Amino acid sequence: TQLLEQSPQFLSIQEGENLTVYCNSSSVFSSLQWYRQEPGEGPVLLVTVVTGGEVKKLKRLTFQFGDARKDSSLHITAAQPGDTGLYLCAAGSGNTGKLIFGQGTTLQVKP
Amino acid sequence: NAGVMQNPRHLVRRRGQEARLRCSPMKGHSHVYWYRQLPEEGLKFMVYLQKENIIDESGMPKERFSAEFPKEGPSILRIQQVVRGDSAAYFCASSLKQGANTEAFFGQGTRLTVV
Numbered sequence: 001t002q003l004l005e006q007s008p009q010f011l012s013i014q015e016g017e018n019l020t021v022y023c024n025s026s027s028v029f030s031s032l033q034w035y036r037q038e039p040g041e042g043p044v045l046l047v048t049v050v051t052g053g054e055v056k057k058l059k060r061l062t063f064q065f066g067d068a069r070k071d072s073s074l075h076i077t078a079a080q081p082g083d084t085g086l087y088l089c090a091a092g093s094g095n096t097g098k099l100i101f102g103q104g105t106t107l108q109v110k111p
Numbered sequence: 112n113a114g115v116m117q118n119p120r121h122l123v124r125r126r127g128q129e130a131r132l133r134c135s136p137m138k139g140h141s142h143v144y145w146y147r148q149l150p151e152e153g154l155k156f157m158v159y160l161q162k163e164n165i166i167d168e169s170g171m172p173k174e175r176f177s178a179e180f181p182k183e184g185p186s187i188l189r190i191q192q193v194v195r196g197d198s199a200a201y202f203c204a205s206s207l208k209q210g211a212n213t214e215a216f217f218g219q220g221t222r223l224t225v226v
Contacts, residue, residue, distance in 0.1 A: 006153075035217075042115075042202050042217035043154070088153055096167050097206050097213045098144055101153035 003027075004089055006102035014110050016078055021105045023089035024071045030092065032072045033099070034063055037086040079109045115205050115218035116185075123224045124193045132188040132221045136205030143186045144215060145178060148200045160186060161209075193225045 005024045013019055023032065031050045035043035047056050049065035049072060056063045060083075062075040076083055086106050090099040116135040124130050136143050141162050146154040159167040160180035171178070175193075180186040190197055200222045204215040 004153075040219075040222075042204075042219045044217070045214060048214065086151075090154075092210075092213075093156075094167075095210060096159050097142060097209050097215060098156045098159050098167060098170075099146075099154070099215065100156070101146075103153045104151070106151065 004091060004100055004102035006087075006089060006105050008105060009103065010106045010108075012108040012110065013079055015080055017109075019076050019079060019107070021074045021076075021087055021107075022071065023073070023102050025091070026070065027091075028069050030069070032065060032069075033090045034072070034074055035088040035090060037088060037104075039085075043088055076107075079107075081109045081111050083107060084109050115203055115216050117201075117203050117218035117221050119221060120219060121222050121224070123226060125226055126194055127192050130190040130193050130197070130223055130225075132190075132201050132203075132223070133185040134188070134203030134205075134218060135185040136203075137207075137216055140205035140207050140216075142206045142209055142213075142215075143180050144204045144206075145186075145188050146202045146204065148202060148220070150199075154202060157188070190223075193223075195225050198223055198225045 033048045034046045037043040047063045052067045052069045054065045060077045064073045086104045088104045089102045143160045145157040148154045156170040158178045175191045177189045200220045202220045204217045206213045206215045
């Protein structure tokens with residue numbers, strides 16, 4: 001069974017601080033996706049990483065895919081209250097397009 | 112271009128009743144996925160459908176749950192004789208094509224509460 005383990009599970013920080021969220025697995029994935037979900041809403045795709053060692057930047061967010069394509073990280077620089085939400089990593093399982101999700105990291109950024 | 116539409120947004124059912132959750136995929140998308148999310152947890156895959164076909168139902172409970180995606184109209188997730196443990200948020204996603212790296216777009220979800 002493929003599993004994605006996210007850490008930490010909860011994170012509460014002050015505005016302006018930096019943080020990193022991790023997504024680890026013992027399985028190799030062809031790609032990995034990061035989503036952000038706000039309360040009462042559905043997940044919204046932030047980025048897809050495909051190549052081992054790949055780094056993608058989205059404003060203050062930096063995403064990295066491990067060289068072995070088993071793990072990924074999301075780094076946020078100078079967090080803002082608007083970054084508050086549930087961050088989910090997900091990976092495709094098989095060729096059908098169905099996704100396996102990590103259990104999520106709940107981030108709270110206090111003003 | 113409207114996104115994935117789910118309705119109702121909130122649904123309250125008494126134990127033993129039936130719950131019907133609807134999902135209209137994005138225009139042009141013929142691949143639909145249903146996921147379930149418990150509070151403070153990630154999403155768990157339930158079923159994958161294409162028009163008039165169930166492709167993968169490996170995440171569906173064996174009893175009381177069924178799904179369809181007819182030729183015309185929305186995809187329906189049906190839960191018969193609901194129990195308290197069915198209370199969760201149910202999300203639908205759609206994609207343009209099938210594949211490991213295909214981008215899926217999620218609806219806002221239906222929050223089912225069984226009382």
